[in-house]
Amino acid sequence: xxxxxNLLMPGVSKRExxxxxxxxxxxxxxxxxxxxxxxxxxxxxxVAENAVWAxxxxxxxxxxxxxxxxxxxxxxxxxxxxxxxxxxxxxVMTGICCMSTATLAYTGQxxxxxQSFSLSFLTRRSTPAFRLxxxxxxx
Numbered sequence: 001x002x003x004x005x006n007l008l009m010p011g012v013s014k015r016e017x018x019x020x021x022x023x024x025x026x027x028x029x030x031x032x033x034x035x036x037x038x039x040x041x042x043x044x045x046x047v048a049e050n051a052v053w054a055x056x057x058x059x060x061x062x063x064x065x066x067x068x069x070x071x072x073x074x075x076x077x078x079x080x081x082x083x084x085x086x087x088x089x090x091x092v093m094t095g096i097c098c099m100s101t102a103t104l105a106y107t108g109q110x111x112x113x114x115q116s117f118s119l120s121f122l123t124r125r126s127t128p129a130f131r132l133x134x135x136x137x138x139x
Contacts, residue, residue, distance in 0.1 A: 023137060030130050034101060035062065065127035072128050077135055090136035093129040100126035 008017060033039055040058050048054030080089045104126075 020137070027130070027133060027137070030097070030101065030126075034104070034126070039104065062127070065125075069128040069131045073132060073135060076132055080136065086136045090133055093132040093136065097126045097129035097133060100129065 008014065043058050044050060044054040048057065076089060076093075080086045
């Protein structure tokens with residue numbers, strides 16, 4: 001491979017490619033930790049203390065967050081297209097997702113009912129925001 005040849009599209013800098021690649025790498029952790037493997041086990045075993053309803057509650061939370069995503073994504077993406085400000089919305093949704101996800105660290109065994117509601121509320125906010133970041137990232 002010729003090292004002098006530029007493989008990037010005209011007008012695309014190496015810095016921009018590195019930024020997008022870093023963003024893609026970083027947000028893959030959300031699906032692994034929050035949606036798929038780690039946090040659901042934490043919720044069932046620690047927050048809900050292996051209660052009979054715990055898996056159902058987590059599944060219901062993910063279902064509601066997906067329904068919220070279905071309702072919100074077309075509206076916000078149409079707004080972003082009309083205003084031609086996808087990067088702005090990418091930043092806003094990334095911020096919402098980060099803040100909502102960070103607050104999940106404060107869930108635990110004490111006050112489980114309040115925290116279960118909080119968890120449900122925050123997960124329902126972070127998942128649509130995450131899905132919107134993926135939409136804006138790939139468009």
